[in-house]
Amino acid sequence: MHYNITINGRVQGVFYRASTQKKAKELGITGGVKNQPDGSVYVEAEGSEDQLNALVEWCKSGPSTAKVDKVAVEKANETKGFDDFEVWR
Template sequence: MLKHYNITVKGKVQGVWYRKSTQDKARELGITGFVKNLSNSDVYIEAEGSQNQLQSLIKWCAIGPEFANVDDVIFEESQVKAYQDFEILH
């Protein structure tokens, strides 16, 4: 069953290839949606996939790429939007 999560990642997550790494991980897991930087230095993700796929992404988000320093990952379930790919928004 397809689920949709809104995910906010807090910490040192901009300028460390977090968006591109998230896109790579999401595509590897078969997740659709998008990732973007927020003006307050957080990263925001909308992700769609199975419960197991999304849990794997959440676990990865808590670590992130090599130079990231994640303080917190906040997520909530929301309405499915049927994304076709996983994109980086600017």
Template sequence: MQTCVRCIITGRVQGVFFRASTEREAQRLGVTGYARNLADGSVEVLACGEASALEQLQQWLWKGPPAARVSDVRCESLEVPVPDSFTTRW
């Protein structure tokens, strides 16, 4: 069964290819949703998929791409329509 989570990632996560790297990792895991920058300097990720894939993605979000410095990842479960793919939003 697919579920969805919304995660807010803080730290040095903008300008370091965090969204693009998250999109690649999500696609590798078969997760759909999006990643987008927020005005406060954080990144929001909506991820939908199997529980095990979401857990793996959440673990990856703590590392991110090499130039990122993640200080916190907060995730909450959501009931939303499941997207067809994973995209980077501007």
């Protein structure tokens, strides 16, 4: 499965991307995470539904330095076949 996840709140400059990468790797998820110009963080993640739902739950709080206001999830039908989980610039 493939999820596109957008996280809003105080999520930039608080190690959100690096923490997301660590959590995704713990869960066995592939994809990537990047900061958006509007201050949000965007994640593309692939794995089983259980893995992805666990990541979404984690995203709702994120690292202790973050303050998450909203998490939006879009489920995509097609996967992209990522090899790893990366922090995208």
